Amino acid sequence: MLKPATTDIDALKTLDDRLRWLSAWTIHHANHIRESADGLKVGGHQASCASMTAIMAALYFHALGENDRVAVKPHAGPVLHAIHYLLGSQSREALENFRGLGGAQSYPSRTKDKIPVDFSTGSVGLGVAITLFASLVQDYLTAHGWLDDKDRGRFVALIGDAELDEGNIYEAIIEGAKHDVRNLWWIIDYNRQSLDATSADRMFERFDEIFRSCGWRVVELRYGKRLQAALDKHPTLKAWFETLSNAELSTLHYQGGAAWRARIEAEIGKKAAAFLKEYDDEALAALFTDLGGHCMETLVDGFDAADDDVPTLFIAWTIKGFGLPFAGHKDNHAGLMNPTQLAALRDAMGVGEGQEWEPLEGIGDNARPGVEALIDRARIAREKRARAFGTVIIPEIPAPAGDEQSTQAAFGRILLELSKGGGDLADRIVTTSPDVTVSTNLGAWVNQRGLFRRSDMPDIFAQAKIASAQKWSGSNKGQHVELGIAESNLFLMLAAAGLSGDLFGTRLFPIGTLYDPFIARGLDSLNYACYQDARFLLVATPSGITLGPEGGAHQSINPPLIALGQPGLRHYEPAYADELAAMMQEAFRLIDDPVGESTYLRLSTRSIQQVERGDDSWREGALAGGYWLREPAANAEAAIVAMGAVMPEALAAWEELRQDVPGLGLLAVTSPDLLHRGWTAAQAGRWQGERKPSHIEQLLSRLSPGAGLVTLVDAAPASLSWLGGVLGQRVAPLGVEKFGQTGSLADLYATYRLDGDAITEAMAEILLQNG
Numbered sequence: 001m002l003k004p005a006t007t008d009i010d011a012l013k014t015l016d017d018r019l020r021w022l023s024a025w026t027i028h029h030a031n032h033i034r035e036s037a038d039g040l041k042v043g044g045h046q047a048s049c050a051s052m053t054a055i056m057a058a059l060y061f062h063a064l065g066e067n068d069r070v071a072v073k074p075h076a077g078p079v080l081h082a083i084h085y086l087l088g089s090q091s092r093e094a095l096e097n098f099r100g101l102g103g104a105q106s107y108p109s110r111t112k113d114k115i116p117v118d119f120s121t122g123s124v125g126l127g128v129a130i131t132l133f134a135s136l137v138q139d140y141l142t143a144h145g146w147l148d149d150k151d152r153g154r155f156v157a158l159i160g161d162a163e164l165d166e167g168n169i170y171e172a173i174i175e176g177a178k179h180d181v182r183n184l185w186w187i188i189d190y191n192r193q194s195l196d197a198t199s200a201d202r203m204f205e206r207f208d209e210i211f212r213s214c215g216w217r218v219v220e221l222r223y224g225k226r227l228q229a230a231l232d233k234h235p236t237l238k239a240w241f242e243t244l245s246n247a248e249l250s251t252l253h254y255q256g257g258a259a260w261r262a263r264i265e266a267e268i269g270k271k272a273a274a275f276l277k278e279y280d281d282e283a284l285a286a287l288f289t290d291l292g293g294h295c296m297e298t299l300v301d302g303f304d305a306a307d308d309d310v311p312t313l314f315i316a317w318t319i320k321g322f323g324l325p326f327a328g329h330k331d332n333h334a335g336l337m338n339p340t341q342l343a344a345l346r347d348a349m350g351v352g353e354g355q356e357w358e359p360l361e362g363i364g365d366n367a368r369p370g371v372e373a374l375i376d377r378a379r380i381a382r383e384k385r386a387r388a389f390g391t392v393i394i395p396e397i398p399a400p401a402g403d404e405q406s407t408q409a410a411f412g413r414i415l416l417e418l419s420k421g422g423g424d425l426a427d428r429i430v431t432t433s434p435d436v437t438v439s440t441n442l443g444a445w446v447n448q449r450g451l452f453r454r455s456d457m458p459d460i461f462a463q464a465k466i467a468s469a470q471k472w473s474g475s476n477k478g479q480h481v482e483l484g485i486a487e488s489n490l491f492l493m494l495a496a497a498g499l500s501g502d503l504f505g506t507r508l509f510p511i512g513t514l515y516d517p518f519i520a521r522g523l524d525s526l527n528y529a530c531y532q533d534a535r536f537l538l539v540a541t542p543s544g545i546t547l548g549p550e551g552g553a554h555q556s557i558n559p560p561l562i563a564l565g566q567p568g569l570r571h572y573e574p575a576y577a578d579e580l581a582a583m584m585q586e587a588f589r590l591i592d593d594p595v596g597e598s599t600y601l602r603l604s605t606r607s608i609q610q611v612e613r614g615d616d617s618w619r620e621g622a623l624a625g626g627y628w629l630r631e632p633a634a635n636a637e638a639a640i641v642a643m644g645a646v647m648p649e650a651l652a653a654w655e656e657l658r659q660d661v662p663g664l665g666l667l668a669v670t671s672p673d674l675l676h677r678g679w680t681a682a683q684a685g686r687w688q689g690e691r692k693p694s695h696i697e698q699l700l701s702r703l704s705p706g707a708g709l710v711t712l713v714d715a716a717p718a719s720l721s722w723l724g725g726v727l728g729q730r731v732a733p734l735g736v737e738k739f740g741q742t743g744s745l746a747d748l749y750a751t752y753r754l755d756g757d758a759i760t761e762a763m764a765e766i767l768l769q770n771g
């Protein structure tokens with residue numbers, strides 16, 4: 001790494017000031033100058049930005065290499081925009097439109113911001129942890145020969161100190177320790193303030209212990225050079241300083257020099273007299289604000305010293321709102337300077353009125369060349385990177401043979417066949433699971449492809465010649481990343497691997513498995529993965545009360561509703577193995593398609609009789625969300641509508657009822673999610689003159705306008721009951737509304753009304769109403 005010349009330190013300090021000014025001004029402009037049509041507060045976080053402008057100046061204009069990737073603390077978004085503004089890669093227009101439609105986003109967004117954003121942030125903690133999994137993906141790609149050493153980089157997270165309360169961070173570092181992660185810099189903006197107030201002192205010196213025990217190097221950047229030198233000369237003062245609580249420190253930073261003096265006089269007395277004489281009040285305040293995270297020399301030295309690949313936690317002491325009038329005030333999180341305060345800052349920065357947006361305004365002629373040189377030299381990407389889509393040929397995926405199968409077993413067999421067949425897609429699949437690899441039927445695939453480990457891991461049981469169906473050895477050629485039981489980590493791993501095309505230019509096809517109910521455990525991380533447009537296949541199995549004897553704690557109820565409300569994730573719930581094969585093929589296609597998305601497959605362990613197919617006409621409908629498994633007569637008065645593992649009950653009821661209900665149809669729904677999207681999109685389209693009815697409108701218009709629908713699903717009945725709203729047909733919804741319990745399938749289906757009797761009763765009720 002290049003060591004900066006001494007003049008660079010001054011230029012970096014100037015850039016620190018520029019970033020503090022531009023971030024404050026961007027927020028001020030959006031709140032006080034841009035016209036507001038609706039009177040809503042626009043907001044923004046001037047204090048959170050000021051807290052880390054020095055850190056970000058040192059990072060972006062000195063330490064970062066071209067392959068390094070950064071997750072920026074959400075509330076420092078404006079600083080990132082200011083950096084790109086100085087680099088010429090962010091427009092003034094986008095800054096003027098900060099938090100407006102199409103403008104610079106409030107929190108860094110991969111998909112919506114025009115500047116290159118490596119990781120979206122917003123929900124605190126997640127941006128931190130994804131860097132760890134991205135680093136693991138980098139190691140995976142290198143080991144598999146897809147990434148040259150020269151293209152490897154470091155993964156940096158800029159972290160608010162209150163963010164450290166998020167448990168997902170610790171789940172991640174525990175997983176990271178198992179996988180020997182490296183090339184990570186996590187930099188804490190240790191301003192000792194959260195949103196509500198100053199943060200608790202109790203955790204001080206605990207965080208570093210936690211990280212060290214997970215194999216991290218911890219570097220504390222507590223003092224700036226000047227403060228360090230002053231305190232070294234006055235040990236009593238240093239000892240006193242280090243006893244101050246977070247709240248006391250922040251109070252003094254807010255109150256300023258006179259308060260420091262009074263406090264030192266009162267508590268140290270004569271012993272501090274000589275020290276106090278050296279400084280007037282202003283100099284005293286400046287000295288005590290010289291914390292490590294604001295001192296450019298300290299930051300540059302700290303970053304330069306960490307030149308290996310050991311994961312490193314920097315604890316950079318800072319003051320929230322540094323250099324702003326509300327520095328240190330406990331209520332400053334969302335604090336905004338008023339116009340008078342802003343004008344004072346502008347004057348102090350040497351920025352002329354009306355010149356606020358000039359990138360290098362107020363920088364003297366002597367300093368300017370040094371600053372410009374640093375900006376030129378910054379190695380980070382100015383442009384968004386290409387996303388690497390459309391690079392892989394997706395083969396036909398045939399349905400596994402067998403008259404009776406469960407979708408979960410079929411999933412395992414499809415993967416096994418893919419593995420045996422080999423080829424580009426199979427080589428690019430990376431599977432992962434939080435300790436449910438075997439029980440979600442990934443076992444055969446793992447036997448074929450092995451576990452991924454950076455260094456070889458022998459299968460000790462196999463070496464001891466103990467019989468086992470499951471091989472369990474790891475190597476750097478393995479294709480399964482085994483995780484501990486932490487579902488949030490699963491989704492972050494899928495997010496990182498699902499961004500491999502974006503981050504590393506190589507598309508992977510990540511498949512994650514878990515039990516359906518435990519999606520809820522990692523929901524925010526799943527949403528986070530989708531928010532960034534990461535592409536993966538999530539296989540959730542088993543699901544519903546169909547799990548039988550396992551009982552209520554394992555029987556999922558609401559995931560189809562979660563999927564219905566989750567952008568970026570397509571839900572499919574197949575009943576039959578051939579549907580599943582088609583859906584997996586489609587899911588792989590969607591992973592590699594610029595306008596694709598991720599897929600969630602909800603599967604079951606129930607083995608059911610497969611249906612005879614006359615032809616392939618079901619396939620298109622199944623991929624679009626549903627098809628007539630038993631065609632209705634034109635204008636039929638009723639249909640059974642069913643999804644997934646309860647299809648045998650629906651078919652049996654159809655057989656029984658069709659004598660009494662002429663023309664009765666059976667609609668197999670494979671994706672309420674797609675049907676609903678299609679329906680709303682068609683409605684919106686009609687306002688723009690498009691006439692094409694949606695798939696569900698076409699399906700249901702085969703029935704009479706007043707037809708009755710009995711809907712059946714092993715999940716919340718609301719997953720399908722909305723279908724009545726499409727054409728105004730009547731619905732009797734069957735499904736699970738109470739927690740599950742242990743029991744045989746017959747007992748549970750009877751108790752929860754998913755059986756033939758329930759369908760017959762519901763049909764009678766709805767036809768009577770019609771009559």
Ligand SMILES: Cc1ncc(C[n+]2csc(CCOP(=O)(O)OP(=O)(O)O)c2C)c(N)n1
Nearest residue numbers: 048075122123124160161162163193194195
């Ligand atoms: C998961 C989540 N919960 C709550 C919030 C709301 N929130 C935003 S910032 C913040 C506190 C931030 O404090 P810190 O991380 O120390 O950052 P600072 O602004 O002090 O640099 C909170 C609670 C959030 N963004 N994400």
Ligand SMILES: [Mg+2]
Nearest residue numbers: 161162193194
């Ligand atoms: Mg903080």
